[in-house]
Amino acid sequence: MSEKSRFEKKPRNSISADNLTFRQRLSALSNLPGFLKLVWQTNPGMTLASGILRLIRSALPLAMLYVGKLIIDEVVEISKGTPTNSHDDLWILVGIEFGLAIITDVLNRAITLIDSLLGDLFSNFTSVQIMDHAATLDLDQFEDSVFYDKMERARQQTIGRTMLLSQVMSQIQDIITMLFLAGGLIAFNPWLILLLFVAIIPSFLGESHFNDKSYALTRGQTPERRELDYIRFLGASDETAKEVKIFNLSGFITDRFKTLSGKFYKDNKKLVVGRAGWGAFFSVLGSAGYYLAYVIIILRTIEGKVSIGELTFLAGSFRQMRGLLESILTRFTSISQGAIYLNDFFEFFEIKPRIVPVLGSLPFPVPMKTGFAFENVGFRYVNSDRWANRYLNFTLHAGEKLALVGENGAGKSTLVKLLARLYDPTEGRILLDGIDLKQYDLFDLRKNMGIIFQDFLKYQMTFAQNIATGNIVEKDNRSLIEIAAQKSLADLLAKRLPDHYDQMLGKRFADGVELSGGEWQKVALARAYMKDTQLMILDEPTAALDARAEYEVFERFAELTKGKSAVLISHRFSTVRMADRILVLDKGELVEIGSHEELLDRKGRYAELFNLQAMGYR
Numbered sequence: 123m124s125e126k127s128r129f130e131k132k133p134r135n136s137i138s139a140d141n142l143t144f145r146q147r148l149s150a151l152s153n154l155p156g157f158l159k160l161v162w163q164t165n166p167g168m169t170l171a172s173g174i175l176r177l178i179r180s181a182l183p184l185a186m187l188y189v190g191k192l193i194i195d196e197v198v199e200i201s202k203g204t205p206t207n208s209h210d211d212l213w214i215l216v217g218i219e220f221g222l223a224i225i226t227d228v229l230n231r232a233i234t235l236i237d238s239l240l241g242d243l244f245s246n247f248t249s250v251q252i253m254d255h256a257a258t259l260d261l262d263q264f265e266d267s268v269f270y271d272k273m274e275r276a277r278q279q280t281i282g283r284t285m286l287l288s289q290v291m292s293q294i295q296d297i298i299t300m301l302f303l304a305g306g307l308i309a310f311n312p313w314l315i316l317l318l319f320v321a322i323i324p325s326f327l328g329e330s331h332f333n334d335k336s337y338a339l340t341r342g343q344t345p346e347r348r349e350l351d352y353i354r355f356l357g358a359s360d361e362t363a364k365e366v367k368i369f370n371l372s373g374f375i376t377d378r379f380k381t382l383s384g385k386f387y388k389d390n391k392k393l394v395v396g397r398a399g400w401g402a403f404f405s406v407l408g409s410a411g412y413y414l415a416y417v418i419i420i421l422r423t424i425e426g427k428v429s430i431g432e433l434t435f436l437a438g439s440f441r442q443m444r445g446l447l448e449s450i451l452t453r454f455t456s457i458s459q460g461a462i463y464l465n466d467f468f469e470f471f472e473i474k475p476r477i478v479p480v481l482g483s484l485p486f487p488v489p490m491k492t493g494f495a496f497e498n499v500g501f502r503y504v505n506s507d508r509w510a511n512r513y514l515n516f517t518l519h520a521g522e523k524l525a526l527v528g529e530n531g532a533g534k535s536t537l538v539k540l541l542a543r544l545y546d547p548t549e550g551r552i553l554l555d556g557i558d559l560k561q562y563d564l565f566d567l568r569k570n571m572g573i574i575f576q577d578f579l580k581y582q583m584t585f586a587q588n589i590a591t592g593n594i595v596e597k598d599n600r601s602l603i604e605i606a607a608q609k610s611l612a613d614l615l616a617k618r619l620p621d622h623y624d625q626m627l628g629k630r631f632a633d634g635v636e637l638s639g640g641e642w643q644k645v646a647l648a649r650a651y652m653k654d655t656q657l658m659i660l661d662e663p664t665a666a667l668d669a670r671a672e673y674e675v676f677e678r679f680a681e682l683t684k685g686k687s688a689v690l691i692s693h694r695f696s697t698v699r700m701a702d703r704i705l706v707l708d709k710g711e712l713v714e715i716g717s718h719e720e721l722l723d724r725k726g727r728y729a730e731l732f733n734l735q736a737m738g739y740r
């Protein structure tokens with residue numbers, strides 16, 4: 123399979139985005155049961171309540187029209203002077219209609235309330251599901267643009283799905299109301315129903331056509347929309363402001379924004395103008411149908427075939443049914459469109475990670491015996507033709523401190539990610555105490571490793587929370603957090619901050635304090651000390667520390683992790699030489715391995731790099 127299509131799946135129901143037919147719309151509706159199941163899972167009580175209230179509500183229009191007919195017939199009788207006790211009956215009927223009107227109002231409010239609460243819960247529920255699922259996926263899946271677009275679409279449509287929820291519910295309610303009204307209308311004159319459909323269908327087909335176009339347009343624009351979001355972020359964000367100013371990039375950024383957004387505007391305008399014109403035409407057709415029916419009823423009333431009460435009942439039923447049918451049909455197109463968007467949502471959940479915990483997997487060996495052995499390990503990123511690591515054969519012994527050295531892009535970080543099973547090797551295998559790493563419990567493996575990456579996250583949270591992310595179950599263990607901070611030299615910094623460990627960090631939220639690059643690194647390093655691990659990995663998280671601080675950090679690190687295995691990546695040889703052994707990588711391959719002294723004696727690549735740096739200090 124080609125690299126690009128690795129995560130592409132056959133779309134559900136095989137719907138092509140560009141050319142949707144009526145049948146495809148109908149087949150998209152097959153997503154609705156899954157959708158309603160999700161709604162039910164969100165809150166069964168509310169879903170049931172909404173269903174029952176809507177059912178009652180759907181019978182009310184017919185009941186009101188019928189009572190209205192009885193009232194008018196009664197009034198006509200009284201005005202003719204027919205001697206009956208109809209005065210009493212009349213006021214009872216008026217009372218009933220008043221009661222029905224009040225129930226309608228109350229039910230409308232209750233339904234809107236439940237819909238809005240259920241909608242909020244549903245949006246939260248699906249957002250959590252998306253985050254939970256995203257957390258299970260492999261790192262390389264995030265690096266695949268097809269996957270990324272799919273995740274974006276699944277994420278963005280949270281609001282759309284909430285709307286879809288009330289649309290589906292209203293649709294069911296309106297269909298039931300229609301059936302009630304149709305029953306009444308058929309009893310008097312079935313031909314009127316036919317007229318109703320003839321008047322409405324052109325409008326429905328027009329709506330469908332424009333919705334197809336709109337869906338294809340929006341879907342086709344997803345990559346550009348992501349770019350637009352990114353440009354918006356570049357143009358107005360605390361993270362980018364510095365470079366944008368220094369390099370005077372604002373013109374460049376706004377030009378790109380204008381080009382893209384201008385194109386969107388043009389495409390969308392064409393669509394909405396067309397839709398408005400045709401919409402007006404179809405609406406006129408609908409009115410013509412209604413008035414034709416009205417004339418027929420009036421003529422029959424004049425002929426004396428129907429009473430005045432029936433005239434109002436039929437005209438009222440016809441008018442309401444026209445409104446209902448129109449909204450049912452229009453809603454059908456937007457529901458089926460929403461249902462097509464659900465494809466993206468369900469497809470996202472169909473993407474399964476390949477690096478998964480295996481049933482009956484082994485716990486991490488504590489203590490490690492022989493360590494990690496790389497056997498002819500090679501790795502290539504999904505979106506790349508080059509090998510980032512190749513032919514790696516070496517052992518990271520239990521208790522050993524191994525430093526990785528190599529020029530930029532030599533494959534040091536990749537090697538570390540393979541150790542943590544963020545990726546699995548493309549070829550070869552990694553053994554832990556003689557057993558393939560894949561046989562071990564994934565969570566236990568990561569629990570027994572402490573890794574700080576060069577591009578660690580600067581959480582816009584408090585000082586203490588930033589450290590606690592290293593072992594989140596201990597987030598309330600303040601003494602553990604403080605000890606970790608002491609070990610990484612971050613505690614001196616906490617003491618200087620106004621709110622100490624409760625100091626909000628970063629600029630994004632109120633009272634946040636921005637730290638320097640080196641200060642952030644000390645905070646991040648403390649995360650490594652939050653748990654007692656078998657293997658510590660520091661992937662250049664000290665690059666921004668001054669030479670003295672880095673020396674101090676690593677000296678402590680060596681002392682504090684005595685007897686534990688560790689992998690260090692650093693471009694500073696004063697740090698690297700502290701390691702038991704040094705592994706030199708070049709273009710992903712191992713070129714030398716040995717102690718500092720051994721490698722200097724060998725006068726190879728390491729000696730060359732070491733002398734190059736030493737010369738700079740002379």
Ligand SMILES: Nc1ncnc2c1ncn2[C@@H]1O[C@H](COP(=O)(O)OP(=O)(O)OP(=O)(O)O)[C@@H](O)[C@H]1O
Pocket residue numbers: 265503504505506510528529530531532533534535536537576
């Ligand atoms: N996510 C990725 N997708 C595709 N290629 C990648 C990815 N990450 C790294 N690479 C490529 O893999 C190679 C090795 O990268 P790696 O980050 O392992 O190097 P490194 O030795 O850690 O470099 P540095 O010293 O600059 O941190 C590089 O050619 C890089 O371009």
